[in-house]
Amino acid sequence: MTKRVVPIVQKIMSANDQIAAEIHKQLNKYRVFSMNFMASPGAGKTSLIELTVKELTDNLKLSVIDGDIATSIDADRAAAAGAHAIQVNTGGECHLDAVMLRSALEQIDLGATDLLIVENVGNLICPASFQLGTHINVLISSTPEGDDKPYKYPQMYQNIDALVINKIDLLPHVDFDLDYFLKGVEILNPGLTNFQLSCRTKEGVESWIQWVIGSLTSFTGEI
């Protein structure tokens, strides 16, 4: 008999990637620039979303999709900041996938959206394996997490387009060697754009906001 191999995992990933490609097309069609925020629990995804929404909401239409195991705490915060916000409760799943995002997008008027921020589930591992079809992957790291994280979670650092290093106001109070951290990032993702800021004190936030505006301005719906 001939030995047969059934590549189940590959098929599942392909199904996700196919839906992600459809989402990507849809976002381009409506010229919605989109970012997927990933991070450890508590690194500051929601705080950065709040700041970004508050800064941009006067001139732009923002939508936020928040992924969490449970509660609507994050979507409530994004909505209070001024965004149209949708909460996705994954019910135990450790990441967002393209099917979940597609369902959430059905509740958003893409024709009335300029910028979409997707807040993934707080997890430095699993979200890196699931394409969502968004334009930019952003990782929010934070100084109290420690400077060894790029070395220990390489896949996440390899799969991002921009890095935010949050909580720099805590640098005097934590053991975090920024040079060692950035050396690890450079090995995994050479030339990666990074922002060093504090959502709490607002230090460094302006550079991030200008980068988001620049990315939006140069976005033609053809990325």
Added chain:
Amino acid sequence: MTKRVVPIVQKIMSANDQIAAEIHKQLNKYRVFSMNFMASPGAGKTSLIELTVKELTDNLKLSVIDGDIATSIDADRAAAAGAHAIQVNTGGECHLDAVMLRSALEQIDLGATDLLIVENVGNLICPASFQLGTHINVLISSTPEGDDKPYKYPQMYQNIDALVINKIDLLPHVDFDLDYFLKGVEILNPGLTNFQLSCRTKEGVESWIQWVIGSLTSFTGEI
């Protein structure tokens, strides 16, 4: 035709739980008291292990099994502190499972071990779903992660026997409402033993050490 349901997931979980039960028996046989440390990336699992090993290594034989996606940074730190340390690289997997732990245990002389600490992969979600056969599940949380974590990651907080709240030295510098945090913990896991400490300043560490010694002393190999 009769419709048939093949419960794949349940079978996989049962296989894991069966091996976990074997590990549990083996640890009891050799009277090795064992703790499974779980946490977000950077909450302080390795720092707490370093402190615990340094405090206890004069009078007890300690072994540490470190689970990580990549590198041997954590096992190197545990070994430097004085423990027999084994690194498990999961190669992308977001948690330790009983099969991985069984393989690592083959490299440890259980007859010459009093206390085994297993450091799980840094992740607040997936490790809660995989029994390892250890005696105690300990969650290390940390103040910079935010006070909403019990509400957002309920399964983890429900499945633990003790909680360490690390980085209390940062309380003046972060927005962390300890009462709100503990209220969430109490809802999910009433009466849970908790320790408020700082691995950096050593404040509160003594209570934790005394609790570990007490748990070890009362352990008869029949938990």
